Amino acid sequence: MNEQDLRQLLTVSVEDIRPSQPAAAGWERARRTRRTRRAVGAVALAVVLVGGGTVAALRPSAGPPPGHPVAPTVEPTHAGPVQHPPAELTFPPDPLARLSNPPIVRLSERPVQRALALFQPVDEEYRADGPVRVLGDDGVVRSLDVVTLAPTRDRDGNEAPALKPGVLSPDGRWAAFAQTNELIMVDLTRAGVGRIPLDGYLELVVWANDRVLVGGDDRTYAVERDTEAASTIDVSAWEVVTPDPDAGREAALIETSGQRDGLMVRSRTAREGTLRSEQRVTGELLPAPYQVNEFYGRGWLHGERLAQAAWITNDEIDGAEGVAVLDARTGAVAHVLDLGRDRAKGCCPVLGWDNKGAVLLRLEPAALARWHPETGEITGVVDNLTGVLALAG
Numbered sequence: 001m002n003e004q005d006l007r008q009l010l011t012v013s014v015e016d017i018r019p020s021q022p023a024a025a026g027w028e029r030a031r032r033t034r035r036t037r038r039a040v041g042a043v044a045l046a047v048v049l050v051g052g053g054t055v056a057a058l059r060p061s062a063g064p065p066p067g068h069p070v071a072p073t074v075e076p077t078h079a080g081p082v083q084h085p086p087a088e089l090t091f092p093p094d095p096l097a098r099l100s101n102p103p104i105v106r107l108s109e110r111p112v113q114r115a116l117a118l119f120q121p122v123d124e125e126y127r128a129d130g131p132v133r134v135l136g137d138d139g140v141v142r143s144l145d146v147v148t149l150a151p152t153r154d155r156d157g158n159e160a161p162a163l164k165p166g167v168l169s170p171d172g173r174w175a176a177f178a179q180t181n182e183l184i185m186v187d188l189t190r191a192g193v194g195r196i197p198l199d200g201y202l203e204l205v206v207w208a209n210d211r212v213l214v215g216g217d218d219r220t221y222a223v224e225r226d227t228e229a230a231s232t233i234d235v236s237a238w239e240v241v242t243p244d245p246d247a248g249r250e251a252a253l254i255e256t257s258g259q260r261d262g263l264m265v266r267s268r269t270a271r272e273g274t275l276r277s278e279q280r281v282t283g284e285l286l287p288a289p290y291q292v293n294e295f296y297g298r299g300w301l302h303g304e305r306l307a308q309a310a311w312i313t314n315d316e317i318d319g320a321e322g323v324a325v326l327d328a329r330t331g332a333v334a335h336v337l338d339l340g341r342d343r344a345k346g347c348c349p350v351l352g353w354d355n356k357g358a359v360l361l362r363l364e365p366a367a368l369a370r371w372h373p374e375t376g377e378i379t380g381v382v383d384n385l386t387g388v389l390a391l392a393g
Contacts, residue, residue, distance in 0.1 A: 170393025234273035297349030
């Protein structure tokens with residue numbers, strides 16, 4: 001979220017909202033389903049994950065060849081590599097709090113110049129419970145009335161809301177929604193809708209510059225925003241990391257996958273998704289017994305730093321909730337936000353970075369929080385926003 005945009009809207013009035021548990025179980029449900037369907041391929045996956053190498057996401061010529069150990073290049077700051085949220089968050093006024101209000105106008109009547117966020121309420125069964133809300137940079141909440149979205153589903157019939165983190169373009173002008181056998185592109189500045197036919201049970205969307213990566217378990221397509229031309233690309237829609245909006249069109253694509261000692265970060269070419277290098281995720285900068293066990297949700301790049309929610313081992317249990325920030329080139333974990341054991345499983349996916357280097361994430365009992373890994377500061381952004389949220393870059 002662009003800090004300049006936020007400051008321009010700080011005068012927008014907000015309402016006090018009582019806290020409750022946010023609904024953030026979608027990624028965990030999808031992860032369980034995906035792991036079940038991929039159980040047969042577990043041996044093959046383990047073979048793929050074996051090996052080392054240098055991730056050359058931003059500097060392909062740097063570093064030794066695969067298999068050569070790489071020393072961490074990220075240094076811990078004065079805040080310490082392991083951090084904890086405060087017992088109670090403060091919630092300064094923020095324009096995103098407007099998403100708690102119902103829409104007052106339809107998008108077709110008043111398109112946006114730029115959207116700050118999209119939000120959709122969900123019920124206790126994690127089903128869409130109302131229209132998608134579009135928060136413009138003018139502070140007005142609109143309803144997305146130009147298209148009717150069906151839930152995404154897989155071949156086993158599991159469903160989830162079409163709105164997911166990553167569907168909103170970094171410039172806030174477009175939204176892309178995966179649907180079975182098609183991709184829906186919405187121009188939020190004109191309230192226009194485009195439909196691109198694609199085969200398969202499509203579930204996830206990632207913006208990579210002016211392309212949309214959309215797919216499910218079977219395949220991933222790369223769709224050109226301007227021409228709507230589509231081709232397959234050899235990346236996983238579940239594992240690919242959202243690129244930095246400031247990275248060029250040819251910047252490498254990054255993936256994370258695996259568990260514990262097999263946890264990997266991989267670099268692939270932007271065009272075909274050809275594997276360039278891979279590197280084990282390491283925790284030498286973390287105090288014992290801290291380690292990252294497995295990532296979940298979407299990973300997000302900011303320069304060479306990668307932020308992603310994870311299950312971690314802390315000084316109390318194996319399987320605590322956390323967020324990790326690591327070097328995408330080497331796999332070295334620089335910071336871990338230890339969220340402890342008393343939270344819902346898969347509670348706290350990362351939703352992006354702001355332009356000051358802070359990580360935006362779901363955090364109980366707050367719906368959205370801002371974490372500065374370099375200083376350890378954690379503040380609330382929106383309190384009690386029960387539903388699915390997508391932020392612009």
